[in-house]
Amino acid sequence: MNIVAIVGSISKNSYNRKIVEFMQERYKGKIDIEILSIEELPMYNEDIELSPPSVVKEIKAKIKSSDGILIATPEFNHSIPGVLKNALDWFSRVEYVMIDKPSMIIGASQGGFGTIRAQTNLRQILNSGAIRTLNLPGNEVFISNVQDKVDEKGVLIDESTIRQLDKVIDNFIEWINRVK
Ligand SMILES: Cc1cc2nc3c(=O)[nH]c(=O)nc-3n(C[C@H](O)[C@H](O)[C@H](O)COP(=O)(O)O)c2cc1C
Numbered sequence: 001m002n003i004v005a006i007v008g009s010i011s012k013n014s015y016n017r018k019i020v021e022f023m024q025e026r027y028k029g030k031i032d033i034e035i036l037s038i039e040e041l042p043m044y045n046e047d048i049e050l051s052p053p054s055v056v057k058e059i060k061a062k063i064k065s066s067d068g069i070l071i072a073t074p075e076f077n078h079s080i081p082g083v084l085k086n087a088l089d090w091f092s093r094v095e096y097v098m099i100d101k102p103s104m105i106i107g108a109s110q111g112g113f114g115t116i117r118a119q120t121n122l123r124q125i126l127n128s129g130a131i132r133t134l135n136l137p138g139n140e141v142f143i144s145n146v147q148d149k150v151d152e153k154g155v156l157i158d159e160s161t162i163r164q165l166d167k168v169i170d171n172f173i174e175w176i177n178r179v180k
Pocket residue numbers: 009010011013014015016017074075076077078079108109110111112113114115
């Protein structure tokens with residue numbers, strides 16, 4: 001099963017990215033996860049949407065041929081980061097590659113609420129007419145105080161978070177098989 005991941009942080013030291021990398025390793029054999037290079041996307045502009053840079057087409061083609069989408073989002077100022085919104089705006093135009101794609105959300109923050117507000121906001125965006133992914137219901141993964149749940153290399157070591165991810169990934173695979 002071929003899953004594409006959109007990480008809403010383009011920082012080299014992103015905790016969200018590290019968690020997706022952890023998932024790539026841990027669920028190898030069950031699913032393949034490819035992280036999309038959303039940092040290469042230009043700012044969305046309607047003036048160029050019909051003849052966009054090739055990277056836009058390449059990333060959209062990967063989404064189109066995937067079995068599902070994993071979105072890992074930080075929370076910036078009680079919402080999703082601009083880089084993530086920019087990517088979703090690109091993916092919602094011209095060719096509607098998100099529509100009816102199974103999706104799931106996780107999020108990690110250094111605060112105590114673990115991206116609750118960002119994920120609420122993201123679920124609303126995923127419901128919009130030109131995106132409308134088939135988002136996995138329930139299965140909320142809010143990783144709060146993430147800095148205390150990883151080792152010195154940023155690898156996730158928190159057992160209860162790992163157990164939750166194991167369960168949610170199984171639920172996501174079942175969801176993909178159910179809706180496809
Ligand atoms: C511009 C900005 C706004 C932030 N706003 C929030 C916020 O609203 N809630 C929160 O829990 N953390 C907030 N944070 C802290 C992030 O949770 C923290 O930087 C996190 O590590 C970002 O994710 P990343 O490591 O994947 O890049 C903010 C950080 C930045 C840089």
